[in-house]
Amino acid sequence: MHCEFHPAIDHIAANLWDALNVTRSPFLSHAFLSAAERCGAVAPALGWHPAHLTLHDDSGLLIGAQPLYLRTMSFGDFSHDWAWARACQQLGKDYYPKLVCGVPYTPASGARQLIHPAAERASISRALTDATLQLAAHEQASSVQYLYLDDDATLRATLAAQDFLLRRGCQFHWHNAGYASFDDFLATFNADRRKKVKREQRRVSDAGLRIEVRHGGDIDAALWQAIYPHYVATFVRFGNHPAFSIDFFMEVGRKLGRQLVVFLARDAANDVVAAAICYRSDDTLYGRHWGADADYHSLHFALCFYSGIDYCIREGLQHFEPGAQGEHKVSRGFEPTPTWSAFHLADPRLRGMIGDFLQREQAAVQQYQDEMAEHLPYRKAE
Known part of the structure; x- marks a missing residue:
């Protein structure tokens, strides 16, 4: 050797x-x-x-x-x-x-x-x-x-x-216990926590926002132009450097295809107002980056956590690792x-x-x- x-x-x-x-x-x-x-x-x-x-x-x-x-x-x-x-x-x-x-x-x-x-x-x-x-x-x-x-x-x-x-x-990770649907997962919560999750989901829909899922191969240059500023904005807000360029995301999206997953929030005018960029293997979803145009109540939870869990259940993925830190993930079903x-x-x-x-x-x-x-x-x- x-x-x-x-x-x-x-x-x-x-x-x-x-x-x-x-x-x-x-x-x-x-x-x-x-x-x-x-x-x-x-x-x-x-x-x-x-x-x-x-x-x-x-x-x-x-x-x-x-x-x-x-x-x-x-x-x-x-x-x-x-x-x-x-x-x-x-x-x-x-x-x-x-x-x-x-x-x-x-x-x-x-x-x-x-x-x-x-x-x-x-x-x-x-x-x-x-x-x-x-x-x-x-x-x-x-x-x-x-x-x-x-x-x-x-x-x-x-x-x-x-x-x-x-x-x-x-870190705080979610594990799939063979759930048939998001409601099936939510049924394992105690009554108080279940009501809070449903209230957060309702606040997003009441704000006139809808969430959609795109994979890397489904995202063209124009859509990346709409997504990328949300990635940058989060880094700028916390005084950090956004290391990945838009060219990076366009390339990995094209080459990785379904292994890159983006959850989008659109408003009534169909404009992208928030995005959560994730990746996946054959059994795990990885949350990586998120950003929004404004402080929409509960949108972060709905886009970055609940949409990811729902996606894992539908796709048969066994784990969801939404990123480092975040004690607020625990009350939403992510285990230490x-x-x-x-x-x-x-x-x-x-x-x-x-x-x-x-x-x-x-x-x-x-x-x-x-x-x-x-x-x-x-x-x-x-």
Whole structure:
């Protein structure tokens, strides 16, 4: 086996990369990663330096791969390590560069190593991780970060064997219990919470708004022109940078087709007044971006949560991950769910400090998750 690092995802054939993406994650698709690089979201000016890793066997067959980035800042990777960078400085060390295996601007759990289904997973996983650590040493990176891991037991065992530290987070996810309809789902709520949801839905319809669903292949340039300002507006309102350009969305919409899902709200004049941009795999819907022209009462809940749940039920999807943060999701049926990332720190002093912090943080996150679970809207008998 031999490894190669690539300064652009387009240096790797799309069909070969996508053949390893067996979970059909939209975020690990060649189309998503390529558009992010070529449309300016993943660029040196924003601290992203691609170093994607591929592993071939002796016959030249691609048997493993990792999305990989040398980072010169933490903006956009959702590692939440700003305080660690300051601590590293206090030790007289440079925190950047660091090496990140993850998806740009996307705190969604998923596969981080793409492995050929016929290959021996443990050896491939170890070879990919070894190569990653070797690159980190060569670049004098402070750390290697595998962000937002899925339940891949092989990768977790590999990381544990190589002294990675695990970090626990908490998001709020919806899970499909075989519901026949949105009303069937709502019937599991207690009476008070069920009335509130129906009231929120009514407020949207009473405002003269209607919601429609579009997939990437159904959205032309003119409709993207109507959608895109809503994406930008939310970032501007909170003083953040909207990394993805309209060209990015037009490209991924065209290439991903039904894997990109947009929920639109139109007013009586048929104008688009709000949009929620989502992605989907074969079993999960991922909420990513939302924005509206004005503060329509309850529209955020109806467009970003209830429309997504209804879509999952109709499409037979098993999970809905509406994005990071948001305790208001709990009362609407989204359960507190742990997320996991893994970190390898080169400096033993920094590793000791962060290891101690992570132990205390994990206990606090577990307590928070337990407290949030007490506020779920489901009937107690359920």
